Amino acid sequence: MRALVIDDSRAMRRIVTGILAGFGYEVRDAEHGRAALDVLGEGWLPDLATIDWNMPVMDGLQFVSAVRANPAWRSMTMMMVTSESEHTQIVRALAAGAHEYVIKPFTADAIRDKLALLGLLPQEVSL
Amino acid sequence: MTTTDTGARRRASDVRPVITDLIDPATVEAIAAEAWVALIGEDEVLVPLPGELPVDIVSSWVDVVGPWTGSVVLTTARSTAEELSRALLRDTAPAVLDDEDVADAFGEIANVVGGNVKAALPGPSALSLPQVGNAPLVRNPADVCRLDLLWRGEPVAISVQGALPPLPGSTPTRENEVS
Numbered sequence: 001m002r003a004l005v006i007d008d009s010r011a012m013r014r015i016v017t018g019i020l021a022g023f024g025y026e027v028r029d030a031e032h033g034r035a036a037l038d039v040l041g042e043g044w045l046p047d048l049a050t051i052d053w054n055m056p057v058m059d060g061l062q063f064v065s066a067v068r069a070n071p072a073w074r075s076m077t078m079m080m081v082t083s084e085s086e087h088t089q090i091v092r093a094l095a096a097g098a099h100e101y102v103i104k105p106f107t108a109d110a111i112r113d114k115l116a117l118l119g120l121l122p123q124e125v126s127l
Numbered sequence: 128m129t130t131t132d133t134g135a136r137r138r139a140s141d142v143r144p145v146i147t148d149l150i151d152p153a154t155v156e157a158i159a160a161e162a163w164v165a166l167i168g169e170d171e172v173l174v175p176l177p178g179e180l181p182v183d184i185v186s187s188w189v190d191v192v193g194p195w196t197g198s199v200v201l202t203t204a205r206s207t208a209e210e211l212s213r214a215l216l217r218d219t220a221p222a223v224l225d226d227e228d229v230a231d232a233f234g235e236i237a238n239v240v241g242g243n244v245k246a247a248l249p250g251p252s253a254l255s256l257p258q259v260g261n262a263p264l265v266r267n268p269a270d271v272c273r274l275d276l277l278w279r280g281e282p283v284a285i286s287v288q289g290a291l292p293p294l295p296g297s298t299p300t301r302e303n304e305v306s
Contacts, residue, residue, distance in 0.1 A: 009234070009235040010227075011215055011216055014216055014219040015215070017219075083243065084254065086250050104242065105161060105162045105164075105165030107165055
């Protein structure tokens with residue numbers, strides 16, 4: 001399975017990439033939504049995108065909306081991974097088309113549990 | 128009988144909450160403690176004891192703009208910020224951390240703490256991207272919730288501080304009280 005990690009923090013990209021690679025994902029990353037759209041535009045379509053909210057150039061909500069506007073990318077599951085933890089923000093993200101929401105700080109176990117709920121945890125990874 | 132509003136008295140709309148009306152130090156400490164355990168490591172604790180910050184310090188912060196406007200600021204020694212960054216990155220840390228690595232990682236810690244502080248405040252509010260450097264000035268000493276903590280024996284200060292000066296005629300702050 002493939003994952004695209006979108007976060008303006010290099011540290012957070014490394015951490016999330018490490019977690020997902022540990023679950024067996026092939027991972028690419030992008031520093032903002034615009035760069036992530038460029039990856040999708042190359043034809044590299046992931047099963048999962050983890051998306052920070054506050055990023056320069058194009059934020060996570062704009063990215064989710066852009067993906068939802070393109071039927072060719074509909075199969076991709078979008079999981080917000082963000083420190084935006086206001087209830088209204090969570091509702092906005094889900095309404096825009098995000099499938100799941102993980103609030104920073106998170107643990108690898110929290111990511112694993114969300115992936116299991118989404119049916120995106122490779123079978124060889126035990127719960 | 129009619130009265131004339133001279134404007135000398137404060138109107139209800141002039142009342143602006145200060146941070147100590149909205150959040151208490153225990154809540155900020157709990158948010159920081161959770162962030163530390165999740166980001167830095169399960170055994171990493173913040174001890175609520177003051178320590179003296181050295182001269183060579185660095186701050187990371189995010190701004191909150193909403194019903195309360197201000198910043199959530201982390202301040203520590205540069206060497207401690209580097210140690211925090213290495214702990215955050217764990218086995219993904221490069222052999223040599225450059226200034227950009229430290230700024231990025233230390234900024235992300237402020238982002239996580241600040242995002243969760245924002246969620247505990249009345250909203251809706253907007254959160255800025257993290258910044259790293261010299262902390263924003265305290266504009267109103269009465270609008271500050273500050274914690275002095277120790278991590279691995281090194282001082283770390285967390286300040287939730289308003290961005291606006293005191294309103295004219297507001298309650299005197301400690302700085303201008305006359306004893």
